[in-house]
Amino acid sequence: LEDAGFHTIEAVAYAPKKELLNIKGISEAKADKILGEAAKLVPMGFTTATEFHQRRAEIIQISTGSKELDKLLQGGIETGSITEMFGEFRTGKTQLCHTLAVTCQVQST
Template identity: 35%
Template sequence: MEEPSLKDLTGVGERTLKRLERAGIRSPRQLALMTASELASIADIGESHALAITEAARRELEGALRIGVMKAREHYEALLKQRKLTTGCSNLDSILDGGLEPAAITEFVGSFGSGKTQLMHQLCVTVQLPEGRGGLAGKALYLDTERGFSPKRLIHIASRFGLDEGVLDNVFSVNVVNSDHQVALLDEVERLVRSEGVRLVVVDSLTSLFRREYPGRDILAERQQRLNRY
């Protein structure tokens, strides 16, 4: 079922719609995951109004987001229907109970040179595989904060999976210049997911720009707040 638009929500008139769009909010899904105080702050609306809007968004999407009341069996059956994305490595898939979960955040942590960026490139290839081979028949978006993205590496990996350099046409990449740019790109991410069939978003890496721009302990709290919002 198609998700409702912002203007379909109770409490969202033309004036409020313009405020939400100026704040970078394009969908009820974004609202459903925000607190009323956060929405009031970024959209410059009253907190009671913000609360009404976020609650309306959650009511509309409680099935899609699985935030309504449901039996454990219903939850379990919904999980069984989800198609996971293979990493292209059977041992890693086994550790992840079949691969990467959809509509979820998976974080890979390791020391420098441990293969994290290599794995991110491999995922950009495996997401293009048909569902019968563990893929999602979709495209990828690579947000590169460390200048590690390599089209040549994608082509090399693709050959291992029987694909050619056509994989490059299904991967979008962005050189992220600073943490402000990284946060601002969230709006572009949603557009690509909706319009271009992007099924995987890679951020490599999530924290490097924030660590670089907020180095001191005296601004650690500010850095964490920005990361949490991202």
């Protein structure tokens, strides 16, 4: 499988059966078994809109301490996701990180 470009279990789990059958030495029965075992290891479930909405409802917006920056970020820094900050030195990146570290502790108590 690695020679055919499948380096992770996710790659195998999401591969079409036809792609596995093109690999020399894999029969249809073997492809079915490989896909079945990969599906057991990789969560391939369907998420309904209701479940997705419930997960989104649990997300908290952490205030940056600046009303204008919060407005630009549509409410603040979102939990459960990655927010990247970049810029020249001495523009407040570290100060913002310190403010967020304190703000998230104050809001959670």
